Amino acid sequence: MVPAEHALIVATILFCLGAIGVLVRRNFLFVLMAIEIMLNAAGLAFVAASGIHGQPDGQIFFLFILPVAAAEVAIGLALGVLLRLRYGTLDLWQIAQTRED
Amino acid sequence: MEGGLIAFWILAALIVASAGVAVFARSIVNAAYALFFSLFMTAGIYALLHADFLAVTQVVIYVGGILVLLLFGILLTNRSLEELITSSRRPYWVGSAIAGGIMAVLFGILVSTSWPEQSAQQLPATTAPLGVLLLQKYVVAFEFSSLTLLGALIGASYLVRRKERD
Amino acid sequence: MISGAPVTLSLEASVLETLRGFYALWPYLILVAGILLVLVVDWFQSSAKSQRVSWIALLACLGSAVSLTKLWPTVLDRPVLLGWNALVFDPFSVFFSLFFLVATFIVITTSRTSKELAGRRMGEYYALLLTATLSAAFLAASQNLVLLYLSFETLSLSSYVLAGYAKDRREGVESSLKYVLFGAVASGIMLYGLSLLYGMVGSLELRDVAKMASQPSLSFLLVMVLLMAGFAFKMSAVPFHFWAPDVYQGAPTPVTAYLSVVSKAAGFAVFLRFAAPMLGVPLFSQAVEEMPKELLFAFLSLLWILATLTMTFGNLVALRQTDIKRLLAYSSIAHAGYMLAAIVAHNQAAYEAVVFYFVAYAIANLGLFFAAQVIHADKGTFDIAGFRGLVHDSPVLAASIAVLLWSLIGLPPSAGFMGKFFLFVALVKQGIASSIASFYYVLVLIALANSVISLYYYIGIIRQMAFYEPSTMLPVCRPTFTARFGLATAAALIVAIQLYWQPLTDLSRAATGSKTPVRAVASYGLVNSTPPRNLAVGDQQ
Numbered sequence: 171m172v173p174a175e176h177a178l179i180v181a182t183i184l185f186c187l188g189a190i191g192v193l194v195r196r197n198f199l200f201v202l203m204a205i206e207i208m209l210n211a212a213g214l215a216f217v218a219a220s221g222i223h224g225q226p227d228g229q230i231f232f233l234f235i236l237p238v239a240a241a242e243v244a245i246g247l248a249l250g251v252l253l254r255l256r257y258g259t260l261d262l263w264q265i266a267q268t269r270e271d
Numbered sequence: 272m273e274g275g276l277i278a279f280w281i282l283a284a285l286i287v288a289s290a291g292v293a294v295f296a297r298s299i300v301n302a303a304y305a306l307f308f309s310l311f312m313t314a315g316i317y318a319l320l321h322a323d324f325l326a327v328t329q330v331v332i333y334v335g336g337i338l339v340l341l342l343f344g345i346l347l348t349n350r351s352l353e354e355l356i357t358s359s360r361r362p363y364w365v366g367s368a369i370a371g372g373i374m375a376v377l378f379g380i381l382v383s384t385s386w387p388e389q390s391a392q393q394l395p396a397t398t399a400p401l402g403v404l405l406l407q408k409y410v411v412a413f414e415f416s417s418l419t420l421l422g423a424l425i426g427a428s429y430l431v432r433r434k435e436r437d
Numbered sequence: 438m439i440s441g442a443p444v445t446l447s448l449e450a451s452v453l454e455t456l457r458g459f460y461a462l463w464p465y466l467i468l469v470a471g472i473l474l475v476l477v478v479d480w481f482q483s484s485a486k487s488q489r490v491s492w493i494a495l496l497a498c499l500g501s502a503v504s505l506t507k508l509w510p511t512v513l514d515r516p517v518l519l520g521w522n523a524l525v526f527d528p529f530s531v532f533f534s535l536f537f538l539v540a541t542f543i544v545i546t547t548s549r550t551s552k553e554l555a556g557r558r559m560g561e562y563y564a565l566l567l568t569a570t571l572s573a574a575f576l577a578a579s580q581n582l583v584l585l586y587l588s589f590e591t592l593s594l595s596s597y598v599l600a601g602y603a604k605d606r607r608e609g610v611e612s613s614l615k616y617v618l619f620g621a622v623a624s625g626i627m628l629y630g631l632s633l634l635y636g637m638v639g640s641l642e643l644r645d646v647a648k649m650a651s652q653p654s655l656s657f658l659l660v661m662v663l664l665m666a667g668f669a670f671k672m673s674a675v676p677f678h679f680w681a682p683d684v685y686q687g688a689p690t691p692v693t694a695y696l697s698v699v700s701k702a703a704g705f706a707v708f709l710r711f712a713a714p715m716l717g718v719p720l721f722s723q724a725v726e727e728m729p730k731e732l733l734f735a736f737l738s739l740l741w742i743l744a745t746l747t748m749t750f751g752n753l754v755a756l757r758q759t760d761i762k763r764l765l766a767y768s769s770i771a772h773a774g775y776m777l778a779a780i781v782a783h784n785q786a787a788y789e790a791v792v793f794y795f796v797a798y799a800i801a802n803l804g805l806f807f808a809a810q811v812i813h814a815d816k817g818t819f820d821i822a823g824f825r826g827l828v829h830d831s832p833v834l835a836a837s838i839a840v841l842l843w844s845l846i847g848l849p850p851s852a853g854f855m856g857k858f859f860l861f862v863a864l865v866k867q868g869i870a871s872s873i874a875s876f877y878y879v880l881v882l883i884a885l886a887n888s889v890i891s892l893y894y895y896i897g898i899i900r901q902m903a904f905y906e907p908s909t910m911l912p913v914c915r916p917t918f919t920a921r922f923g924l925a926t927a928a929a930l931i932v933a934i935q936l937y938w939q940p941l942t943d944l945s946r947a948a949t950g951s952k953t954p955v956r957a958v959a960s961y962g963l964v965n966s967t968p969p970r971n972l973a974v975g976d977q978q
Contacts, residue, residue, distance in 0.1 A: 172275050172276055172279045172316075172319045172320060173276075174320065175381075175386060176276075176279065176280075176283075177279075177283075177316060177320060178381060178633075179381065180286065180316070181632075182374070182378060182381060183287050184287060184309075185373075185377065185629050186370055186373060187287070187290045187291055187294050188290070188294070188625070189369075189373050189374075189625075190294060190367060191293070191294035191295075192618075192622055193366030193367075193369055193370055194366040199299055199341075199344065199345055199348065200294075201618065203293055203294075203302060203303070203306050203341065204293075206306065206337070207293065207294065207306070207309065208625040208628075209628065210313060210333070211629065212625065212628040212631075212632050213313075213329075213632075214313055214316065214317075215629065215633065215636070216632045216635060217317055217320055217322050217325060218320060218636070219632060219633075219635045219639075220320075220322070221321065221322075223387065223636075223639040225639065226397055227635070228632075228636075228641075229322050229325055229397060230401060230405065230409055230583065230641075231582070231586075231631075231632070231641065232322075232325055233325070233328065233401070233405070234409075234412060234583050234586065234587055236332050237419050237420050238419060238586075238590045239333070240332070240340070240423070241420060241422070241423030241590070242423075242590075242594070242621060243337050243340055243341060244423045244424070245423055245426055245427050245430070245598065245617065246617060246621075247340065247341070247343075247344035247347075247427070248428075248430035249430060249597075249601070249613055249614055249617060251344075251347060251348055251430070252430055252431070252601070252604055252610050253348075253614065254348045256607050256610050257607070257610075260348060262614075262618075265614070268607075373626070376659055376663070377629070377633075379655075379656070380656045380659045380660060383654070383655045383656045383659070384636075384637060384654065384656035386636065386637075387637075406451075407446070407451055407454070407455070407521055408521045409523070409581075409583055409584075410520060411519075411520035411524055411584055412583040415575065415584060415588065416587055418469070418472075418568060418571065418572070418591060419587060419591045419594065421472075421568070422565060422568045422569075422594050422595045422598075423594050425476070425598075426561070426565060426594065426597065426598030428561075429558075429598060429602075429604075430601065
């Protein structure tokens with residue numbers, strides 16, 4: 171049997187990796203992927219917590235993270251296409267700098 | 272150490288390593304593949320945690336759906352191959368400091384919580400109880416998620432539409 | 438094995454359970470119908486006539502609001518739980534739903550005349566606006582964490598697109614981008630907090646979470662810190678306020694008004710409901726669990742620090758702004774700080790005060806953003822210079838703006854003054870009762886000092902309007918009669934609330950479930966100001 175606490179530790183590490191990605195990367199698509207890692211980590215934590223209590227409720231929550239993740243990716247990518255159109259780049263730094271000019 | 276636990280830690284190491292690659296890779300294609308592995312192997316952990324239905328869902332929807340969408344996005348928004356491999360990173364220190372703070376809080380929670388005794392009773396096949404819960408206790412959320420998706424659909428299609436239809 | 442999941446229920450019983458209390462869902466179903474109808478009807482309109490669908494959106498808001506007011510007496514008697522206890526319709530959630538609907542109605546009317554939106558297809562715009570409003574209403578009413586998260590995200594997602602609705606302008610795209618980045622991170626942190634919370638509590642129901650608060654644990658407090666990320670993002674409170682100025686500036690002005698009123702109110706509503714049992718405020722059906730003293734104090738200190746930072750930061754940075762939308766963005770951050778400060782008082786009076794304050798704030802903000810839109814339409818600028826000598830262009834417009842700004846400062850005679858007054862009273866009340874009185878008094882002093890700082894930049898605009906000659910470079914502002922009428926109404930409301938605040942205090946008291954005769958309020962309707970006749974009869978007996 172896998173202790174659920176161990177899964178929570180893995181989830182925490184994954185979440186922090188995602189957070190680092192969001193903060194460190196300059197490319198918008200990388201940031202989107204890092205956000206996916208964060209959401210996935212939260213899903214893992216829910217499943218682990220559901221294992222602790224022996225209830226399916228946490229697994230239900232995971233099922234509801236799915237549409238949200240999909241929706242976020244869809245909006246994010248649409249925005250990426252727009253960024254490409256208006257700025258010609260997905261580099262968040264360059265975009266921030268064009269504003270100041 | 273029993274077999275399940277060994278398998279769990281091997282999977283966990285692979286997941287974390289590939290997530291690390293996804294976050295720090297220079298090439299966005301490599302990153303996408305690493306993300307694919309990370310998500311795929313999370314399904315393995317779900318299977319080990321007795322979440323059989325979710326393991327399948329993870330593969331079908333997360334890996335099969337969301338990731339493919341992401342790949343399409345990468346292909347749509349990058350014009351040249353050159354751009355695919357040059358993606359610089361910001362200076363690390365500010366981001367790492369903030370992330371370190373978050374990590375400290377999270378591990379603080381993990382350590383300071385006295386988690387409830389793990390129920391020895393493991394869930395049997397979860398598909399049936401999940402189905403019942405979705406249509407009973409969480410029926411409002413279930414219906415509401417259609418609104419979430421509708422909103423995202425409307426929004427995304429509006430944003431990418433090049434020409435206004437008339 | 439499966440707790441709380443009656444698998445053995447027969448199909449018929451299960452369907453009946455699902456439909457229990459269904460009548461309370463009608464107002465929201467009207468909104469859903471509105472969303473779909475807007476989309477379908479827009480398909481058959483030419484681009485030039487796309488604005489027509491706003492009528493459908495207006496009707497949907499109106500229909501929903503009317504059926505909600507019909508629901509009001511019912512929920513005053515007894516809150517309606519429905520959908521397997523996923524949603525609760527008590528005066529609190531119904532009040533906020535009504536508030537959202539009225540604000541959305543106003544935003545739709547201002548969107549109709551917006552030049553920034555002219556020439557675009559409006560079907561998606563109104564559909565997303567109604568979706569956001571519905572999500573906000575569900576956010577205030579949700580009783581389990583699943584629905585709370587889903588409605589939170591739906592509100593965010595539709596706001597992301599609305600913020601970037603002017604997608605052919607760089608500022609529009611950038612506004613949406615900033616919002617998405619900050620929103621995704623904030624909600625990701627909140628989601629992770631929810632998962633840990635579920636791990637500790639073992640249930641996704643809010644009332645079980647409340648029970649958890651009675652056991653002292655540091656980890657619970659840390660989880661609250663994570664959840665605050667999401668709430669603070671919606672309230673635009675420090676440290677998740679960074680998005681506000683850029684998003685407010687880049688979004689079309691009606692959307693800015695929407696974000697600063699509805700989205701922010703939704704953040705406060707869900708936080709007030711979520712924190713009520715922990716703060717010891719009996720918000721209707723929720724059981725009040727005593728939080729251990731040390732834990733409560735730590736939680737209050739966290740709020741105290743957030744409130745102080747939020748208002749001070751907002752006001753200090755607002756001093757340097759030259760763009761009216763950015764200025765109002767920082768001012769709205771500061772106002773979030775004042776309301777957070779009231780929550781520190783954690784008593785019934787504080788909850789009432791926040792509701793009262795929000796109404797006053799909403800009238801002023803909706804009015805000011807509309808004024809900015811009107812001036813922008815004629816002068817083509819959002820710079821404060823556009824306000825220069827406005828009194829020569831249109832005295833009515835200038836006077837109304839002055840009254841609204843006056844209310845935001847919180848000087849009498851205005852609704853904002855009453856709002857601030859009630860906030861401070863709540864804090865002082867708590868200070869008198871508490872052994873650590875200075876904890877509350879210092880907060881009052883900080884809030885007062887902040888009001889003085891804010892005086893400077895609000896008065897600056899009034900001075901520009903009244904004492905300067907209009908800039909010859911800019912065209913003259915000639916607002917339409919409707920615009921002048923609308924703004925004058927807002928200004929009149931502000932003054933009227935100062936002169937006669939009883940209906941609004943009654944309403945905010947009813948909405949937060951105080952011990953005052955709830956039935957008496959019900960018997961004379963929602964905003965009717967005549968005293969209840971049957972109450973007088975009761976007194977004589």
